[in-house]
Amino acid sequence: MKLIKEEVSDLHEKIPKNRGLIVVNSPKKLVKNNSSPAGKMIVGFEEETNWLMRKLTSGSADLDIISITGMPGSGKTTLAYKVYKDKSISSHFDLRAWSTVDQEHDEKKLLVKLYNQVIGSDLKFSEDIDVADLLRRQLFGKRYLIVLDDVWDTTTWDELTRPFPEVKKVSRIILMTQEKKAALHGNRSADPLNLRLLTPEESWELLEKRTFGNESFPDELLDVGKEIAEIVKGFLW
Incomplete structure (x- = not known):
């Protein structure tokens, strides 16, 4: 860069x-451009885009984890955001939320961010409030799409996924990571999408x-x- x-x-x-x-x-x-996913365009990856959209809208009714791996700058976030904002995807799910995790994350702040996206608000919470439980209640019984961008390790993944109920609603979680180990930990039954250059x-x-x-x-x-x-x-x- x-x-x-x-x-x-x-x-x-x-x-x-x-x-x-x-x-x-x-x-x-x-x-004019900016560094956010919304401000970036993408070329190529038609096959990967179609594959991701099929994974989100079809297949098992169980909660499914879709892992995307690749080097920094390979386009993981841009690809996922393009699909996330697609009208056919937004209309398919009852609730959607997106959060960037990175290495220096604060679990509660991330969960608050997801919760506020789900309910369409900007609430603040005291330390004694179990935001994970509140988020789980909001998601329960709904068809939801959660995107966790830049997950660095398996421990972080385990911490963040506690609020996501496994109900048969064809709900999906997109996990994006540079670490192949974290991608495989998220879904041991399917290979991650490894983005090419x-x-x-x-x-x-x-x-x-x-x-x-x-x-x-x-x-x-x-x-x-x-x-x-x-x-x-x-x-x-």
Whole structure:
């Protein structure tokens, strides 16, 4: 990420001087982006997207854990968010909630976040309130989808899943992790979806779309674009 930012910030220095190009006056309009999943676009992964949507909406009526693994930047969060926000998925489930876990997580704060998403509120809780029990009661008897992003270890997984009732409602939990051990611990009966890196063609398409939207790279920037695409090397960044 640091290398990419440096490449972009030094873009004008990378262009041969004899071209006389001033980057800020480029006819192509840059597309505004942000680092949240909602602000990211995705290319490729059509097969993985269709597979994930089928896993969420069909199969066993029991609670099912769907694990997604991959290196940082491989697109786990972006893929899951795309499916999570899909209208056919949102209409399929009674309740949905999403929480990023990471290494320095606070279990109660995470459960409060999930609970507030489920009930559509922003409540605060004192230390003596069992939020896990409240969340379990809200989910019981409902068809729910819970996304736990960036789970680092099996202990964290065991702590966070206590509130999720195993009722025959075709409820689903998406577990995203860099750790294969955590993914297998979440669901021992099925292999996780291990995301591949983008192909060179997909990586170029992503860079082009994130930089210039529906327009193509200007000829003046092709060489610089290829250098950046080489640095990206298939990651969604």
